[in-house]
Amino acid sequence: MTDEEDSEDGSEAQRASKRSSGERSDPRDVVRRERFSGGPARDFLSSLAADERIFAADLAVDRAHVVMLAEQDIVDEADAAAILEALADVEAAGHGELPDGEDVHAAIETAVIDRVGARGGRMHTARSRNDEVATCIRYRLREDVLDVAEATLAAREVLADAAADHTDTVMPGFTHLQPAQPTTLGHYLSSYESALARDTDRLLDAYERVNRSPLGAAAFAGTPFDVDRERTAELLGFDGLVVNSMDAASARDFLVETTAAAATLATTLSGLAEDLVVYSTQGYVELADEYASTSSIMPQKKNPDTMELVRGTAGDAAAGLNGLLSTLKGLPRAYNRDLQRAHPHAFEAVEAVEAATEVAAGAVATADWRTEALSAAAGEGFSTATGVADLLAMAGVPFRTAHEVVARAAEEGSDYAACEAAAEAVLSESLDAYVDREAVEAALDPETSVASRDSVGGPAPAAVENALAEARDDIDADAAAVESRRADLAAAENGLEAEVATYV
Template sequence: MNPSAQPQTWSQRFETALHPAIAQFNASISFDIELIEYDITGSQAHAKMLAHTNIISSEEGEALVSGLEQIRQDYRKGLFKPGIDAEDVHFAVEHRLTELIGDTGKKLHTARSRNDQVGTDTRLYLRDQINQIRSQLRAFQTVLLTLAEQHVETLIPGYTHLQRAQPLSLAHHLLAYVEMTQRDWERLGDVYRRVDISPLGSGALAGTTFPIDRHYAADLLGFSQVYANSLDGVSDRDFAIEFVAAASLILVHLSRLSEEVILWASEEFRFVTLKDSCATGSSIMPQKKNPDVPELVRGKAGRVFGHLQALLVLMKGLPLAYNKDLQEDKEALFDSVKTVRACLEAMTILMQEGLEFRTDRLNQAVTEDFSNATDVADYLAAKGVPFREAYNMVGKVVKTSLVSGKLLKDLTLEEWQAIHPAFEPDIYEAIAPRQVVAARNSYGGTGFAQVQQALSAAKERLSQVN
């Protein structure tokens, strides 16, 4: 069909039809069809409000609501497929409604503009998506928590600057990501509160002359508030920017874990084995098993960051109130939602069933370095040696040990006592990896007792609903 063949709602103001290429350029139906059921829900509430305030009759209100519901069911069955001639989802629904119920369908847009309509639809969509993403975050946290419970006493090298630092409980390492995603979950709850404000009834920019009841319509749609300023109501996209910022942080956290899994799966680390269900092979090297899932998550983070930048640039120069530029918020928002949801699903599967920690290799790794050097300094400090003096002394020991090819555990008691007479036979227990971890029992530390408390606290948080 010629894109300009279907008369537009505003066409009587113009002498000629819209150029077909411009109609194509102007249309948003290809992507805002995502909003169709939210548009129907919002329109049903608007129709009920019009009848409630006697702007239309109760019979007309019922006809509008039932006609809209038929469109919903037809869409679900694949019987309603609006094309480019519809321009956008809002016009498509209204045009179809008029076909179904006659001229009464033309009353649906009374006391409403597409400006407040699209704002309402977008907020209904995003409220729903936030709830689903928060549920996905809970599922991801649950998987991490289950893994952590299995590995409280599994040790893993801890790193700073990607250099061996101090040994950790593997559970402590995994729980760090539970904490990160807890902030993500809470942050989305904060964003939800600013999404949960109804712009419906703001009109094009200045409200309406009709005696509408905005709070009644907002209540029908489950909004907790209404916009207090009609200009702000139709032009605000802060909520979308906030959401994409929150989504970006989720991807930051998933990407950091992805990077670690990629390293852990390498031959150089060998901390995890990737299972066949979550890895791919090489087209030329038959020995390869590639970590495609974490690599893709790491890569997809960038596209969400790009959407955040795009939305900020989109909004920074817009005068009040609505501008056509705001049509560009949809694709960025929709793709951010789809990307973060897909990455959460993939990473949940990966961590739940796509990899296995090599505990033998991990236990070996914490015995083959100098990550217990701080504990030697702490040992001397506990015996009255000033820490900085002890630190410098141990640094010299590490340097000479590297030259001689020894680890600290390989030094004889005589060698220890030659360094400082405070050393006693218990030095060997103090620098054993398991004791090094267990001793770090300060609040929030990697000590096994602290990790058990952290597990309990995490379980309690995961039971929270809001």
């Protein structure tokens, strides 16, 4: 061994000796310790600021849990009363006055203990932050789901009203952004009411699985205390339990389902918004000034900016769903801290889509549809060609042959003469051997063409009116379903307040 090696070994031994005796020889150690001692990690771990969204939910969950503990003789009534009174003080002070904490749950508990002393810690008996946060998220999210559902109902009513005003307004229908067949504005608008009806259904379906209580699952393995999980579920207005305690603490599929429903709704709205942007450009509709803006440099411009932002919301919602799924993918059972990053995706998507729904509904409600321009464009691009082919098929010509006749006619024009020439070329017979001229000319007229398509769900005015009558019944039924759920939650809230009042 060289002298240098002896020296290095000796220095290391000296450093080890100094470390064991508490002596710090290297000032860099102090810097490192100060840099990494608690601050950054503590801030990184904390969700207190973001938890403002579930502050009220946590207070409700705390109250229900304490009432149940007292009813089960797990906590005596005097302690329960003190805790419940302290929770009222915390609520009055607000989220902004909470002490520092890792999350809102710990901060509220600390605030209670600050007010009533160590016995305040009894409020956390027989539970974990794992089941507590899962319950708080569900408690808050169910209200948000109902808010979005109500927004879809308002949008459906607007669309139905606008459609009813325009059952006779002929307009061009498009596929691939090309004139395809004439339709009516009422038929077009009611198509979005139908889509939004399914979005409402998805939200109400999601609500049923959101509104289940995980409280009492504790960390994930239940609790030895004689808790009454059904009682806390009742006090909080849940429709039942997430029974398995491991599933209850760790499951976040209800977030996925809700966010997926929001993303699907946002996609529906994005299509409507895109149509309004295109139709504004083509002069078919003018949005109210409140839903448009002008250019900072080009004074003649009126831009459909709100619809562009509604269209963009679909990207936000889809990103939220993808972020949520990516967070949850591959997580082991049961609780993992990754879950702290999960629910913001859902809340942000739901809030954004609710706002987009309201704006889209407002744009439709105040839009000025240019009916003359729509009618003038309804027959462009030989959009009535299918009607002529249908006439020939009804007269016995195989539809594929009829299709060939009208396709050939489209190469020359869109009038009777072009159809007659095409029939001679393809069928080797005059057109009137199959249909008379009056019927063909009627089929070439956009209004007559639309009126002939009166099958269920079709664009004929009578068919649209029938569809709208059914749509209004569905809207009323869905509104009643939302109202019933609101009433159940309000009743539970009142019931919880009454129970708390017996202690405080």
